[in-house]
Amino acid sequence: MSKKSSAPAETSALSDVSIAVPSPHATAAANAGLTTEQRIELYRKMVRIRRFEERCLPVYNSGKIGGFLHLYIGQEAVAVGACSLMGNDDHVITAYRDHGHAIAVGMDTKPLMAELYGKVTGCSKGKGGSMHYFAPDLNYWGGHGIVGGQIPLGTGLAYAVKYQGKKGAAMAFMGDGAVNQGAVHEAYNLAALWDLPVIFVIENNRYSMGTSQERSSAGQLGKRAEAYDMKWYQCGGHDIYEVRATLDLALNRARDEFKPAVVEIDTYRYRGHSVADPDKTYRDRKEIEDYRNTKDPLQVFQKQLLHEKVLTDAIIEEIDLAARAEADRAVEFAEASPFPTADDIQKDVYWETDQPKRTSEGRIFFNHV
Amino acid sequence: MPVITYREAIRAALSEEIERDPNVVVMGEEVAQFNGAYKVTEGMYEKYGPKRIVDTPISEAGFIGMGVGASMLGIRPVMELMFWSFYSVAFDQIVNNAANVRYMSGGQIACPIVIRGPANGGTNVGATHSHTPENILAHHPGLKVVVPSNAADAKALMKTAIRDNDPVMYLENTILYGEKGEVPDGDITLPFGRANIARLGKDLTIVSYGRCVVHSLIAAEKMKAEKGLDIEVIDLRTIRPLDVDTVLKSVAKTHRVLIVEEQRPFCSVGSHLAAIIQEEAFDELDAPILRVGTIDAPAIYAPPVEKQFQLPNPERVIAGILKVMA
Structure with a gap:
C-alpha cells in the first residue's frame, strides 16, 4: 500500500458520533437480500468516492486541475445507493457534481482523475472536465453544466426506453437549486403526461451555491410533484439503506407501470459549492460539524455494518488504505498522461467527421489564419 | 416527374x-x-x-x-x-x-x-x-x-x-x-455541403440560399432582359457544412459578388461568406463584395413596409446588382 497520500482525511477514524444502529431500513425489501459482499461493495464505493475527491483537493490547489471542482463529499450514499439499484436498461444522468455518480456506476478512477487534469487519457479525452464525465457503456449520460438542463435529457432517456419496449427507468439527478428552473417543470409535465419511467432525484444539500433553500425556493421541493399528479418521496441521504429502500420503490413502479416520480433526498455537502467557494459567508461551521458528527454517510454505514458484523476493523482499514492507494494511482496515471494535441481540438465535434470517410461535402470547420 | x-x-x-x-x-x-x-x-x-x-x-x-x-x-x-x-x-x-x-x-x-x-x-x-x-x-x-x-x-x-x-x-x-x-419519385438524398448552381452566368455571382434564391433568380432574369447581364446564382442549400469551393470557382469566373440573404447585416451568414471570399479569392475580385439582406431592426409589422423595404425582394436585389456592376 502506498503511504504517500496527501489527502486530508474527512473520516479517518470514527469520531464519537451519535448514530443509532441498526438502521430501520436494513430490513427493507431492497436491502434484506444483500449479500455480505454486496454490502461491503456499497461501503467500499462510498470510501473510494471520498478518497478520490479528497485526493483531488491538493491537486486542484497546486494548479494542476483547472476550472471548477464541485466536490460530492458528504453526499456519497445518494449516488452509491441509487446506482446500486440499476439494471441493464436503467440509465443515469446528473448535473455538474458528478464524480460520485461516475464512480458509483463503475467508472475507473484513473480516467476520471486524468479528465480533471485535462489529459487525453481522461474519460472525455480532456474535453469535458470535472463537470462533464460520461460513460454511455455504463448507462451514464453525464455530467451536465447548466443547472436543470439535464432533466429534459433524462426524460428523453426514459422516453427511449419505453419507446423501444424495454423494461427500465432513468434516474435524472439534480440539486435543490434546479427545481426553480423552467426546464425541470417542463420535463415533469412531459413525464407525467406521457407516463415516462423517469425518477427525478433531488439531492437536497440545502444550498444552491451560496443561497439556502429558505432563500431560494418556496415550499417543499418534492411536493411540487403533486401539481403534476406525480408520486413523490422524501428520504434521508445519510443512510444508504434508506436511499436504496426509497428509490427501489420508485424504480420498480417506473419499470412496471411507466410511472414517473420525484424523490427528494436530504443530504449535505461538507465542502463549498466548488473549491473556489471559501464557504465563509452563508453557513456556520457548526452546521457542517453537526452533520458530520451525526449523519456522515460513511460513518453511518460503517457503524451499521459493524453492527451487522459484516465489517471488521481490519476490513475497514484495508478498504481505506486501498482507496487511498487507488486515488494515488489515479494521480500518477494523470500526471504521466499527455495533454490532447492542437489537432485533437476539432475531433469529436461531429459524428461524421470522426468516421474514416465523411458523408457530407464542403467545409464544416472554419478556421482563422 | x-x-x-x-x-x-x-x-x-x-x-x-x-x-x-x-x-x-x-x-x-x-x-x-x-x-x-x-x-x-x-x-x-x-x-x-x-x-x-x-x-x-x-x-x-x-x-x-x-x-x-x-x-x-x-x-x-x-x-x-x-x-x-x-x-x-x-x-x-x-x-x-x-x-x-x-x-x-x-x-x-x-x-x-x-x-x-x-x-x-x-x-x-x-x-x-x-x-x-x-x-x-x-x-x-x-x-x-x-x-x-x-x-x-x-x-x-x-x-x-x-x-x-x-x-x-x-x-x-x-x-x-x-x-x-x-420532385423526383423514389429514395433520393442530397449530400450536405453541395451547393446548386441555380443559374449559370459570367458577369456576376449571386450567393444565396432559401427563399432569397427565388428573389435572386427573378432579378437575374430581369437583368438579362434589361441589361444583357449574365448572372450566376448559387444556392448554398446548407450553411454548415458550406460549399466554399463552388462559390470560389464562380468568383474566379465572374469576379463580382453579391450575397443575398434574409439576414440582418451584423454577423450574418453573408458576413462570414464575404470574409472567406476576400481571404481566399482577393485577387479575383474586381469590386467590393456587397450584401442585400434585412434592414437592421426587429421585424416590422406594417405589411407593405416589411415586404417592400425591410426584407430582400427582387427590386432590392436589382439595386444591389447595379451597385456591384457600377
Missing part, C-alpha cells in the same frame, strides 16, 4: 423515413391531431398513429431536450418548432446539449436529432415570429444547418437530415410551403 409543393415534399420525406426506420418519430406542437400548424404533417397522424406522430404541449425546452436525450439512445426524433423563432426558449437544449454532448463526452455520444420548422419574415407576424437564426445556429460547432429553397431539395435534404448522425437544424419557409416544383 411529379410536381408537388415544398410542403408536400417535406411531408413525403418524413413519411418515407417513418416507413423506412422504426426509430423515426415526428414530434411537435399540433403536428398530429391538428394536422400541423402549417399542414406539413397533414394526414400523417391518421396514417402512422400516435406512437410515430406525437403532439407535444407548448413546451419547447422540455420536448426539444427530451428529443435530444432520446436521440442519445438511438431514437431519431424529428422535432417541429411551429416557428423557428421559438428556438429561443429551447436554446440551452440546442446549443449546450445537442451541439456539445458529443464533444464533452470525448466522442462517446451521437445525437441524431432533426429540429425543423419555418424561419422567415414576410408574413406580417411581427418581431417575435420572424427570426432567421441560421447564422446563430451555424455559429455552434456540432450543429449542421440546412435551408432548402425548393421542393426537390427540401425532400432530398430532409431524408439526408434524418439519416444523419449529427444534430441537424432544418429551416423552412412559410412562403415557400405552397411553391410547386418537380
Whole structure:
C-alpha cells in the first residue's frame, strides 16, 4: 500500500458520533437480500468516492486541475445507493457534481482523475472536465453544466426506453437549486403526461451555491410533484439503506407501470459549492460539524455494518488504505498522461467527421489564419 | 416527374423515413391531431398513429431536450418548432446539449436529432415570429444547418437530415410551403455541403440560399432582359457544412459578388461568406463584395413596409446588382 497520500482525511477514524444502529431500513425489501459482499461493495464505493475527491483537493490547489471542482463529499450514499439499484436498461444522468455518480456506476478512477487534469487519457479525452464525465457503456449520460438542463435529457432517456419496449427507468439527478428552473417543470409535465419511467432525484444539500433553500425556493421541493399528479418521496441521504429502500420503490413502479416520480433526498455537502467557494459567508461551521458528527454517510454505514458484523476493523482499514492507494494511482496515471494535441481540438465535434470517410461535402470547420 | 409543393415534399420525406426506420418519430406542437400548424404533417397522424406522430404541449425546452436525450439512445426524433423563432426558449437544449454532448463526452455520444420548422419574415407576424437564426445556429460547432429553397431539395435534404448522425437544424419557409416544383419519385438524398448552381452566368455571382434564391433568380432574369447581364446564382442549400469551393470557382469566373440573404447585416451568414471570399479569392475580385439582406431592426409589422423595404425582394436585389456592376 502506498503511504504517500496527501489527502486530508474527512473520516479517518470514527469520531464519537451519535448514530443509532441498526438502521430501520436494513430490513427493507431492497436491502434484506444483500449479500455480505454486496454490502461491503456499497461501503467500499462510498470510501473510494471520498478518497478520490479528497485526493483531488491538493491537486486542484497546486494548479494542476483547472476550472471548477464541485466536490460530492458528504453526499456519497445518494449516488452509491441509487446506482446500486440499476439494471441493464436503467440509465443515469446528473448535473455538474458528478464524480460520485461516475464512480458509483463503475467508472475507473484513473480516467476520471486524468479528465480533471485535462489529459487525453481522461474519460472525455480532456474535453469535458470535472463537470462533464460520461460513460454511455455504463448507462451514464453525464455530467451536465447548466443547472436543470439535464432533466429534459433524462426524460428523453426514459422516453427511449419505453419507446423501444424495454423494461427500465432513468434516474435524472439534480440539486435543490434546479427545481426553480423552467426546464425541470417542463420535463415533469412531459413525464407525467406521457407516463415516462423517469425518477427525478433531488439531492437536497440545502444550498444552491451560496443561497439556502429558505432563500431560494418556496415550499417543499418534492411536493411540487403533486401539481403534476406525480408520486413523490422524501428520504434521508445519510443512510444508504434508506436511499436504496426509497428509490427501489420508485424504480420498480417506473419499470412496471411507466410511472414517473420525484424523490427528494436530504443530504449535505461538507465542502463549498466548488473549491473556489471559501464557504465563509452563508453557513456556520457548526452546521457542517453537526452533520458530520451525526449523519456522515460513511460513518453511518460503517457503524451499521459493524453492527451487522459484516465489517471488521481490519476490513475497514484495508478498504481505506486501498482507496487511498487507488486515488494515488489515479494521480500518477494523470500526471504521466499527455495533454490532447492542437489537432485533437476539432475531433469529436461531429459524428461524421470522426468516421474514416465523411458523408457530407464542403467545409464544416472554419478556421482563422 | 411529379410536381408537388415544398410542403408536400417535406411531408413525403418524413413519411418515407417513418416507413423506412422504426426509430423515426415526428414530434411537435399540433403536428398530429391538428394536422400541423402549417399542414406539413397533414394526414400523417391518421396514417402512422400516435406512437410515430406525437403532439407535444407548448413546451419547447422540455420536448426539444427530451428529443435530444432520446436521440442519445438511438431514437431519431424529428422535432417541429411551429416557428423557428421559438428556438429561443429551447436554446440551452440546442446549443449546450445537442451541439456539445458529443464533444464533452470525448466522442462517446451521437445525437441524431432533426429540429425543423419555418424561419422567415414576410408574413406580417411581427418581431417575435420572424427570426432567421441560421447564422446563430451555424455559429455552434456540432450543429449542421440546412435551408432548402425548393421542393426537390427540401425532400432530398430532409431524408439526408434524418439519416444523419449529427444534430441537424432544418429551416423552412412559410412562403415557400405552397411553391410547386418537380420532385423526383423514389429514395433520393442530397449530400450536405453541395451547393446548386441555380443559374449559370459570367458577369456576376449571386450567393444565396432559401427563399432569397427565388428573389435572386427573378432579378437575374430581369437583368438579362434589361441589361444583357449574365448572372450566376448559387444556392448554398446548407450553411454548415458550406460549399466554399463552388462559390470560389464562380468568383474566379465572374469576379463580382453579391450575397443575398434574409439576414440582418451584423454577423450574418453573408458576413462570414464575404470574409472567406476576400481571404481566399482577393485577387479575383474586381469590386467590393456587397450584401442585400434585412434592414437592421426587429421585424416590422406594417405589411407593405416589411415586404417592400425591410426584407430582400427582387427590386432590392436589382439595386444591389447595379451597385456591384457600377
